[in-house]
Amino acid sequence: MSEQQQTLSIPSLLLLAAFTALTIRYFFFTKPSATTHRSNPRTANPADVEQVATMFPQISRREIIWDLQQNGGSVAATTERILARGGLDAPPPSFQPPIPASVTPNTAGTSSGQMKPAQVDLITRYNLGSKISSPSSTPSEGIGGQGGSQTQTWSNNKNERQALLQKRREEMILNARRKLEEKERRRP
């Protein structure tokens, strides 16, 4: 378990390093002329940019950075604006902020958040194809009989517990499917 903790912290350390590097780069290597004409010369905090980008993956980082810089770096205000108007103003073409190269490590770090949910159905996902009774014949018997009754659910044996949990999952899905099929059939 401690090993896992170790591996978990490495990507976050990398991320932190990437952000720091970016911040430094941002402060020291942006042309001053690019910032001086703005009412608020504050540059957007990369962490804020990431926060907004995570919430709204459909909005480009360039637009987020622009909006944050316009409103003085308020994540709340930018979020509010996206929610109210469904998007942000397009920044002027001359506005070319250093789009975080950290986009890549970041997606790796929050991979679970970036992944799209699988579009497979539950029968495929839980490998229940063989346990589906054919829709036209005897839909209510078999699994349904045990499904409602309170059978043993907890065991002191690890493997047995795992098997019981698995069985409860399968029953829940198969029950739901059977009910839905019955409902469909009753429909004219």
Place this chain on the structure above:
Amino acid sequence: MASTIASRRLFHEYKLLTSQPPDGITAGPVSEDDIFLWEALIQGPDGTPFEGGIFPAELKFPKDYPLNPPSMRFLSEVWHPNVYPTGLVCISILHAPGDDPNHYEKASERWSPIQSVEKILISVMSMLAEPNDESPANIEAAKMWRERRGEFERVVREGVRRSLGVR
């Protein structure tokens, strides 16, 4: 050390949830070798377009659980104002206190160690029944829910049928 406390607490919650499962909820670790990753099945609440559906979700617990809440992500498509297109669930009980820069949520609604996996799953179930329009995670779904309720319900029902492999 912290992770020992977390594993013990998670195991305890697993046992409770298994011995007295709340209606329409099955939850437990994917494998007991890693007690920090759970999979839950949530049944769609009756009287809602989610009725009859089963929605699998993954819960990832931090090593300092229960100080911090787990994250929860639906593993199948869930068309809902408070579920990000990635499946990530956005409700107050999953937010650590002091986590809300927008002050949408009262501190009492947010995560604290006195909450539990069971409370999270029950909250998510009621969230399915009653979307929170204030801070949508899926803007499109929120818009549809607000403006074209009939279409919203149709999309959800189709998703339920598709997920159970009934055409």
